[in-house]
Amino acid sequence: MTPLDAKRPLQLNDQGQLRHFLSLDGLPRALLTELLDTADSFLEVGARAVKKVPLLRGKTVCNVFFENSTRTRTTFELAAQRLSADVITLNVSTSSTSKGETLFDTLRNLEAMAADMFVVRHADSGAAHFIAEHVCPEVAIINGGDGRHAHPTQGMLDMLTIRRHKGGFENLSVAIVGDILHSRVARSNMIALKTLGCPDIRVVAPKTLLPVGVEQYGVKVYTDLEQGLKDVDVVIMLRLQRERMTGGLLPSEGEFYRLFGLTTARLAGARPDAIVMHPGPINRGVEIESAVADGAHSVILNQVTYGIAVRMAVLSMAMSGQTAQRQYEQENAQ
Amino acid sequence: MSLPNPAELIDAMAIDLKAYLARRGIESPNYIGIHTGGVWVAQALLQALGSDAALGELDVSFYRDDFSQNGLHPQVRPSALPFEIEGQHLVLVDDVLMSGRTIRAALNELFDYGRPASVTLVSLLDLNAGELPIRPDVVGATLSLQPDERVKLLGPAPLVLERQDLASASSLEESPR
Numbered sequence: 001m002t003p004l005d006a007k008r009p010l011q012l013n014d015q016g017q018l019r020h021f022l023s024l025d026g027l028p029r030a031l032l033t034e035l036l037d038t039a040d041s042f043l044e045v046g047a048r049a050v051k052k053v054p055l056l057r058g059k060t061v062c063n064v065f066f067e068n069s070t071r072t073r074t075t076f077e078l079a080a081q082r083l084s085a086d087v088i089t090l091n092v093s094t095s096s097t098s099k100g101e102t103l104f105d106t107l108r109n110l111e112a113m114a115a116d117m118f119v120v121r122h123a124d125s126g127a128a129h130f131i132a133e134h135v136c137p138e139v140a141i142i143n144g145g146d147g148r149h150a151h152p153t154q155g156m157l158d159m160l161t162i163r164r165h166k167g168g169f170e171n172l173s174v175a176i177v178g179d180i181l182h183s184r185v186a187r188s189n190m191i192a193l194k195t196l197g198c199p200d201i202r203v204v205a206p207k208t209l210l211p212v213g214v215e216q217y218g219v220k221v222y223t224d225l226e227q228g229l230k231d232v233d234v235v236i237m238l239r240l241q242r243e244r245m246t247g248g249l250l251p252s253e254g255e256f257y258r259l260f261g262l263t264t265a266r267l268a269g270a271r272p273d274a275i276v277m278h279p280g281p282i283n284r285g286v287e288i289e290s291a292v293a294d295g296a297h298s299v300i301l302n303q304v305t306y307g308i309a310v311r312m313a314v315l316s317m318a319m320s321g322q323t324a325q326r327q328y329e330q331e332n333a334q
Numbered sequence: 335m336s337l338p339n340p341a342e343l344i345d346a347m348a349i350d351l352k353a354y355l356a357r358r359g360i361e362s363p364n365y366i367g368i369h370t371g372g373v374w375v376a377q378a379l380l381q382a383l384g385s386d387a388a389l390g391e392l393d394v395s396f397y398r399d400d401f402s403q404n405g406l407h408p409q410v411r412p413s414a415l416p417f418e419i420e421g422q423h424l425v426l427v428d429d430v431l432m433s434g435r436t437i438r439a440a441l442n443e444l445f446d447y448g449r450p451a452s453v454t455l456v457s458l459l460d461l462n463a464g465e466l467p468i469r470p471d472v473v474g475a476t477l478s479l480q481p482d483e484r485v486k487l488l489g490p491a492p493l494v495l496e497r498q499d500l501a502s503a504s505s506l507e508e509s510p511r
Contacts, residue, residue, distance in 0.1 A: 017405075034408060041393065044412035050446035053396035055406070316396075320405030327403070 010132055012321070014328050019321035020132045020141040021314050023150040024191045032159070032195055038313040039160050039306070045082065046309055055316050056085035062115040063089040064107070065144070066122040071280050071304060072144050072154070076119045079311035088115075103127065107135050115139060117319060125149035125184075138326065140318040148184055148244075154279050155188025157310040159196060161303050162234055165275050169193065173200040175228050175270075176219075178238035178260060178287050181209045181249070185279045186238055190217040204228030206260065208249040225260050232270045237262050237278040237288050253286050263289045267297060275299045337485065340493035343458055343474030344375065348382035351425070351456060351472045360452065363423040366390035368440055369411055371429030371487040375458045378493060379427060390415040392426075397439035413443065420448030429487040431457040434468035459485060459495070 011020040011027075018031065045053055061080040065073055073089060080087040092106060103122075110118065117140040120128045125147030132141040145151040159169075166172055174193055180186045180203050193201045194217065201219040203210065214221060222228030229235060240256060250256050262276065276288075276297045284290045293300060355363065365387055367376030373391050380387060395410040426440060437455060444450060457470040462478050479485065482500040487493060 038406070038410055041396070041410045041412045044414070045396065048447060052446070054442070055396050055401055058402075316406050320401070323402060323405045 010129065013325035015324060017321035017324055018314075018317045019325055020128075021152055021318050022128045022132055022141065022143045024152045024155050024188050024195065025150070027195065029195050029197070032156070032192060035156055035310070035313050035317060036160050036163055038317060039156070039309040040164075042082075042309040042312040043160075043306065045312075046305065052082050052084060054084045056080070056083040056319060059083075059085045059116040059319060060114065061085045061087050061117045061119065061315065062110050062113070063087065063119045063144070064092055064110065064121075065090065066092045066103070066120070066127070067145070069121055069144070071307070072121065072151075075304065075307045076142075076144060076153075076311050079308050079315055080119075082308070083312055083315055085117075085315070088113075103131070104134065107131055111136050111139060116322075117142065117315065119144045121145045123147055138322060140322050142314060142318060145184055148182055148187070150188050151184040151279075152188050153307070153311050153314055154185050155192045156314070157303055157307040158185075158189055158236065158277060158279070159192050160306045160310055161275075161277060161299055164302075164306070165299060166233055169196040169198040172198050172234060173202070173232040173271075174198055174234040174236065175202040175204055175222075175232045176236045176238065177204040177225065177228065177262065179209045179240050180205045180214060180238065181211050182241040182244040183238045186236075187217075189236060190219055194218050200232075202228050202232065204260070206250070206256070225262075225266055226269055229266060229269045233274055235262065235267070235270060235274060235276045237276065237282075239279065239281060240283055240287050257286055261285070261287055261289060262292050264291050264295070267292055277303055280304070337477075337495040337497060338475050340375070340378070340458060340474070340487065340495060344378045344382050344493075347456065347458070347472055347474050348379055351379070351454075352383065354454065354472055355425075358452070358454075360423045360454070362387070363425045363454065364388070364390060364415075364417045364419075365425045365427065366392050366415065366440075366444070368426070368428045368436060369393040371458075371489065372427045374487065374489040374493060375429050375456075376425075376427035377490070379456065388416045390417065392440055392443060394436055394439035394443055397443045399435055399439065415447060418448065419444060419450050421451050422448075424450045424453045425456055426453050427456045429457070430459045430461060430485055431455075431468075431470055431473075432461045432463050432484075434464050434466035437468045438466055458487065461485065 009026050011022045013019045063076055077087050119142045121144035127146045128141055128143035143152055176186050203219050204222045204225055278300045282293055365376050367373030376389055391414045393411045393413050395407040455470045456472045458474040460470050460473045460476045484498045486496050486498055488496055
């Protein structure tokens with residue numbers, strides 16, 4: 001096991017290129033922009049008759065999902081397949097761990113199958129980071145969502161959605177609405193928007209669903225939806241994470257919808273050309289009205305399409321960074 | 335040895351290409367330039383031909399055979415082909431032909447869009463260093479370089495060929511784009 005090099009962040013190589021993708025925290029704007037540009041190019045590939053490029057031919061991508069997912073898992077699978085990689089998907093929640101194997105042992109076994117890349121989703125915050133630190137450093141680790149911490153590919157696909165619909169981030173007002181407390185998507189979005197230069201980032205939620213110290217992300221906090229949505233360009237709705245709710249955070253779903261549900265009437269307070277986003281799965285009538293989810297402002301299904309392109313960009317850039325690092329180390333060893 | 339002036343080469347290439355296409359009986363082909371230099375050469379070539387045909391742009395980064403050595407090119411751009419490929423006669427334009435690997439990647443990419451009727455290869459320079467059985471149909475000039483020499487096209491206006499010494503600029507790519 002190689003000790004962690006304190007000189008550089010774990011997810012970057014010695015030349016500052018991506019080699020793991022764990023969190024958007026600490027990634028420079030230039031790198032996020034490069035990722036979005038690369039994703040734009042992959043979006044064009046997705047529009048062709050043959051939606052496949054030979055970039056990762058002969059590489060093996062292993063999706064390891066310790067937590068259920070449909071959208072993230074299938075779009076990662078599609079992304080890897082469209083890059084011509086071989087893909088294995090393991091739903092670990094239903095296999096080894098239930099037989100008592102530890103996270104570490106499961107991964108060492110997968111490593112022995114000569115995978116080049118792991119896409120990991122786990123219910124514990126920091127799981128992907130732990131794996132990147134302790135599993136073979138030559139395997140690229142992509143975070144597909146870890147606990148409440150980060151969901152960086154979702155964050156970047158949201159940024160691609162905003163950039164493609166709004167052109168940039170410099171003059172935007174963006175509201176992130178709903179269950180901020182449990183949301184790794186919210187955290188990744190706040191960091192990405194800040195890094196990309198968005199001047200007005202708002203979080204809108206009842207006090208019980210706001211993490212302590214959320215202001216440190218450079219966001220404005222609103223506990224009133226009408227005020228929070230006033231003249232915004234982008235509304236990012238979050239799913240109410242009922243499965244993570246412990247204790248009396250909300251009186252009832254009905255009351256949450258009455259105060260924080262996105263309805264047509266409430267959306268009218270945003271700018272006329274505002275877009276509505278949601279990472280999915282959507283809970284109709286819990287955080288969003290059907291008429292809004294299916295309406296003209298909604299770009300929710302575009303997000304899914306962009307998600308494939310963003311994941312193709314992440315997979316190829318991380319693989320590229322791993323390659324570059326190996327070369328760099330070889331040259332320096334001589 | 336001084337490098338030729340691209341503008342003069344392109345005028346001659348336009349005449350050669352016209353003759354070549356006439357000989358092959360190809361009328362109104364679709365033109366495609368390879369990013370970045372090939373697009374510039376194709377634009378100049380279309381101008382010399384007095385043609386206002388749409389120009390396709392191809393970025394072969396996703397098709398290169400050196401990904402596992404060199405990784406992804408950081409400035410990849412979307413390919414844009416504003417016409418059908420299936421059943422069409424294509425003129426593929428690049429700036430500097432060296433190993434032939436860029437052309438191989440470009441052909442692979444084109445076939446993902448459809449099956450062209452024919453592909454005519456046009457290159458401003460041929461460095462005579464073919465590592466693959468790929469030769470231009472129309473070429474501006476053929477040069478032989480020293481092993482550590484490269485030629486790069488600067489542009490888009492004016493187009494200028496520049497000699498580069500690998501020994502002093504080790505960051506250069508193996509094959510020009």
